[in-house]
Amino acid sequence: MMLNTISLGRHISGQFNHELESIRTYVLAMGGLVEQQLADSLKALHKQNEELAKRVIRDDHKVNAMEVAIDEACTRIIAKRQPTASDLRLVIAIIKTITDLERIGDVAESIAKVASENFTNKQYNLLVSLESLGQHAVRMLHETLDAFARMDVKAAIEVYQEDDRIDREYEAIIRQLMTYMMEEPNSIPNVMKVMWAARSIERVGDRCQNICEYIIYFVQGKDIRHTNPEDIKNML
Amino acid sequence: MMLNTISLGRHISGQFNHELESIRTYVLAMGGLVEQQLADSLKALHKQNEELAKRVIRDDHKVNAMEVAIDEACTRIIAKRQPTASDLRLVIAIIKTITDLERIGDVAESIAKVASENFTNKQYNLLVSLESLGQHAVRMLHETLDAFARMDVKAAIEVYQEDDRIDREYEAIIRQLMTYMMEEPNSIPNVMKVMWAARSIERVGDRCQNICEYIIYFVQGKDIRHTNPEDIKNML
Secondary structure: OHHHHHHHHHHOOHHHHHHHHHHHHHHHHHHHHHHHHHHHHHHHHHOOOHHHHHHHHHHHHHHHHHHHHHHHHHHHHHHHHOOOHHHHHHHHHHHHHHHHHHHHHHHHHHHHHHHOOOOOHHHHHHHHHHHHHHHHHHHHHHHHHHHHHHOOHHHHHHHHHHHHHHHHHHHHHHHHHHHHHHHOHHHHHHHHHHHHHHHHHHHHHHHHHHHHHHHHHHHHOOOOOOOOHHHHHHOO | OHHHHHHHHHHOOHHHHHHHHHHHHHHHHHHHHHHHHHHHHHHHHHHOOHHHHHHHHHHHHHHHHHHHHHHHHHHHHHHHHOOOHHHHHHHHHHHHHHHHHHHHHHHHHHHHHHHOOOOOHHHHHHHHHHHHHHHHHHHHHHHHHHHHHHOOHHHHHHHHHHHHHHHHHHHHHHHHHHHHHHHOHHHHHHHHHHHHHHHHHHHHHHHHHHHHHHHHHHHHOOOOOOOOHHHHHHOO
16 A cells, blocks of 8 residues: 555656646545435435435536546646556546446436335335445445545455445345335336336446456556456455 | 548558557457347347357457457557547547447346346247347447447437437336236246346447447547537537
8 A cells, every 4th residue: 555655656746746636636526526416315215305306416417517527637638748657547547437436426316316206105115225225335435435535456455345245235125125016016116216226226336346446457557357356355 | 421531530640540540440349249249148038049148148258358458458559659639539439438338248248147047938028028129229339339430420429319219118118017017926026137138228228329429529529428418419
């Protein structure tokens, strides 16, 4: 970790350093906003807070605008500063990271839309089953952003492995929802909405994994996508 | 169109031209493989061809390997040739395009997994309902790759708009599947698999839209993500 921090400093200097730092800061601000959106959408879902749900939907455009602005800043810095080696890898990692962050923003928006629907009290209990999965996803995103802020490869690998647990939690919920549908076929249309929301939340874990891969790619110069989980574990 | 081709040629020359062309060719080869995988997975689903389904699953690693190789070639060309303006936009567009292509490859893999499941004859009829949606998605991907090959912004905008029709077709299927589940609650676990497959196919349309956005970004230097559909129409 110490080593990584040093190499991060070594490659960046002067005006370029300043520009790259400001892009990184902007990415973290975008990440913070996305985390807030996701947490708020889940809160809106559990508290049946329509006001909050509406605000999340309304604010999605801010996430989108940040993605476009950071993308442009990245293209500009490549054209102007012609970075190589780890500087270039950082810019590429950022370009990819913001795509995943934007999609997590979309997840927040779609959860907020489910939160705006009307559920019966009984169906509302199903939404509660998403609470712990949702908290788990928010936590994983938070830790991902944390690893990104410090470009901490060890933390990135640990967060990466967390996705397995989210997957298992998700599968348990799906089984529970299917049982419910079989018992009360009339509830199917509403339960399906909860299903889609569960699926969306599960996907947040995949997106976080992607971002962790970019962190590892930046620090180690190694593309670990499509590496089997055992080998990733061995990197620790 | 003619103009775009000319400007494509003007910015690229000599050794750099050669390298960039070979990356573009490689992207098209990757696109061709992904299209084949998607078409095969759908064929395996409709013909209940387990052999074919297994082959699709086995070949997914080829798509992944191509993504990583192209990604590396893009980073190398940026570091070595330090492209600017439209050359740089092309490389960035390629980096983003292959991410979406790889995810379409994942969709093919997950459809192939559904194809390997056992369905009763009656449930098998539900899979048939995916046939036209699937063909539609394959066609959209084909046209997207075609627009990419020619960097044809007009074609890209037309393909972009096609997604609306895929969405409507998808929604009709979901309604049909929900009705079936309500009538035969015991079939729910299997119908859910068909649902996930339908959802995956629908997402292919979104991925194609992303690629069309990158084509437009490359040609016009304009980022049209998050632009409203009316404004995109007006670009024609």
